[in-house]
Amino acid sequence: MMCPAPALSATATDATVVFDGGNLRVDDVCAVARQEVGCEIAEASLKRAQVSRRQFEDTVTSGTPVYGVTTGYGEMIYMLVDTDKEVELQTNLVRSHSAGVGPLFTEPESRAILAARLNSLAKGYSAVRPELLERLALYLNEGVTPAIPQMGSLGASGDLAPLAHMAATVMGEGYLLRDGEPVETGTVLRSLGITPLRLRFKEGLALINGTSAMTGLGCLTMSAAWDQVRQAEIITGLVVELLRCSAGPFQPEGHDLARPHPGQIACAANLRTLTRGSGLLRSHADLRREAADSKEGRPVTRTGVYIQKAYSLRAIPQILGAVRDTLRHTHDTLETELNSANDNPLFFGGEGIEEVFHGANFHGQPVAFVMDYATIALTQLGVLSERQTNRLLNRHLSDGLPEFLVAGEPGLNSGFAGAQYPATALVAENRTIGPASTQSIPSNGDNQDVVSMGLIAARHARRVWENNNRILAVELLAAAQAADIADSRAGLSPVGRAVYDAVREKVPFVDRDRWMSDDIEVAAAALAAGEVLAAASAAADGPIL
Known part of the structure; x- marks a missing residue:
């Protein structure tokens, strides 16, 4: 048995890489990041996300406590948050954790990070809306690349700081890269006719609470x-x-x-x-x-x-x-x-498992x-x-x-x-x-x-x-x-x-x-x-x- 270098993925040589949460390869990420190969989300993943999201929202509105959705974050978990504050809670999380410092990742590196986050969410257990998945795919296909500082992640509760800078651009805030230089997100999105998203239950947390920066760069x-x-x-x-x-x-x-x-x-x-x-x-x-x-x-x-x-x-x-x-x-x-x-909490409602997984x-x-x-x-x-x-x-x-x-x-x-x-x-x-x-x-x-x-x-x-x-x-x-x-x-x-x-x-x-x-x-x-x-x-x- 030999140990050759990995062969190029079949999807990476085609016009499109399909994100389905289960079959993405290192070479696919490189093709999307470096060669700007197009991407699409598998229809099954979008359907799974839709079902999961609906059941997750039902769980939250029924009064079941969910970390980061009806509570504060980290050490402030004991503080309850009303469900009518959903957008404010997610928005504040992203803003407060957009605290990365140092030089910015290059455009291919930021695209790799974005691709890794998209595929993780496309698995369907993070209970985000299909619209959020589609927005990340749109960013990759249209060359909308977040400006992400390289320093500030502990790699424990995910790559919080770098992914927060990515998530901020989804809300229309922060900076995007244009010819390697940071430009205000709002300016770029307006020029492309893209309307920022308002993050709903858990979506800010799902975007930043994962290992996608270290994985994408890796x-x-x-x-x-x-x-x-x-x-x-x-x-x-x-x-x-x-x-x-x-x-x-x-x-x-x-x-x-x-x-x-x-x-x-x-x-x-x-x-x-x-x-x-x-x-x-x-x-x-x-x-x-x-x-x-x-x-x-x-x-x-x-x-x-x-x-x-x-x-x-x-x-x-x-x-x-x-x-x-x-x-x-x-x-x-x-x-x-x-x-x-690789975020928390996870929801397996689409698999017939109603319990919310609070893990790590x-x-x-x-x-x-x-x-x-x-x-x-x-x-x-x-x-x-x-x-x-x-x-x-x-x-x-x-x-x-x-x-x-x-x-x-x-x-x-x-x-x-x-x-x-x-x-x-x-x-x-x-x-x-x-x-x-x-x-x-x-x-x-x-x-x-x-x-x-x-x-x-x-x-x-x-x-x-x-x-x-x-x-x-x-x-x-x-x-x-x-x-x-x-x-x-x-x-x-x-x-x-x-x-x-x-x-x-x-x-x-x-x-x-x-x-x-x-x-x-x-x-x-x-x-x-x-x-x-x-x-x-x-x-x-x-x-x-």
């Missing part, structure tokens, strides 16, 4: 992380070719039969695909023969002969395979959360944990990349390449010596980004006394992903430089040559010392856009898992 980060691990494998394949490593550590028997972790199997399979046709890799038999020649004093074609290379060149399937398995677990947890009703599905612990796991895994991906870069730059480890890949006069020129520093610094920075899911601080009069910090965990994973793009960029540029210095281009595999060509289309050979910052940023942007993966996929004679 979906985008996981999608990008899958591309990153595959691009790390692609760059690694180029490096092991240039350092004339053995292909033995990637042969299938050592993985499929001996240690069948799915991610390890997939990574080894990718490395075989990526290096197929290489004239530079050595077989184990080649290494044995060269070792014998060296022992007998006969000339060898290499500066050093090693039956086994260092871990950074030999344990790649074990390291990046574990990253894959961690990302898969994170991905699966996010999809479960996407298709969950809003608690973000499952998402917080897996986003922390992803942060740890991605941090190790960066560690591996920087160590591989070091083997290209260190003349004692690089199989005859000049120190720091200097093309001209060493000493007068420093080559890639300076370029290694940001990679090393970013690895160290990634290591300082510790787990957020264990940072609980009580709040809300000790009502929220154990919190998840799930949105912080999701932001941490995104930050490590961003840092890794620069770490990988340094390795990619160093690999291209090594190919030129050693004149190894003709011996590269088809994928290796395609990746080399893709780099050289953007960044020229470093023939003498020059400003390196721009080169690194250009390569990092190409990695963030998946361009290395695209180049490798076009040249590979099989799928890159």
Whole structure:
């Protein structure tokens, strides 16, 4: 069993993604958020919402106490609120919790958050009116994107602050994004002919009391992380070719039969695909023969002969395979959360269950944990990349390449010596980004006394992903430089040559010392856009898992 990156959802490749509360995938969220694919709500979900809402209103008007509908919130639950204050109660909740701070999420990130909230409500247990579901879908289809601050969520009673900023726009308040800048909601809605909604029983609470900010951001980060691990494998394949490593550590028997972790199997399979046709890799038999020649004093074609290379060149399937398995677990947890009703209270009247469920599905612990796991895994991906870069730059480890890949006069020129520093610094920075899911601080009069910090965990994973793009960029540029210095281009595999060509289309050979910052940023942007993966996929004679 392999652990390939998730395939694109069928709905995500069509003109529309259907929200039904039960079948939304991470790739669907990404398609709606990034590609602005249209969305619609399943007819069954609208009918379910209508029935649920009617029965819920009957329950409230019968005098049954319901948290946040006939009571105050949090520590003020003991305070009763008349049912004729329904709109005022919901409106005040959204206004009071619109207290997020810091930079705004990007438009794709805000759209992902909106999509995650829509699907949770479309499950039908939050007892909101169909009109509210339709309004969120309208926002996605018309490009009406809430301006949502990134900081302020505890991830316990849901992502209250960020989702309140989203909910405020439904009421016609707060700000929307236009060309990345916040604009008053009322101005935009009037220009589009959209009338704000008045929030009724529970609807303000249903909008803000859920895990949709951490889940939406997590979906985008996981999608990008899958591309990153595959691009790390692609760059690694180029490096092991240039350092004339053995292909033995990637042969299938050592993985499929001996240690069948799915991610390890997939990574080894990718490395075989990526290096197929290489004239530079050595077989184990080649290494044995060269070792014998060296022992007998006969000339060898290499500066050093090693039956086994260092871990950074030999344990790649074990390291990046574990990253894959961690990302898969994170991905699966996010999809479960996407298709969950995660607010409180919940109403199952449509299922024939009249009891109102007062629980804690809003608690973000499952998402917080897996986003922390992803942060740890991605941090190790960066560690591996920087160590591989070091083997290209260190003349004692690089199989005859000049120190720091200097093309001209060493000493007068420093080559890639300076370029290694940001990679090393970013690895160290990634290591300082510790787990957020264990940072609980009580709040809300000790009502929220154990919190998840799930949105912080999701932001941490995104930050490590961003840092890794620069770490990988340094390795990619160093690999291209090594190919030129050693004149190894003709011996590269088809994928290796395609990746080399893709780099050289953007960044020229470093023939003498020059400003390196721009080169690194250009390569990092190409990695963030998946361009290395695209180049490798076009040249590979099989799928890159």
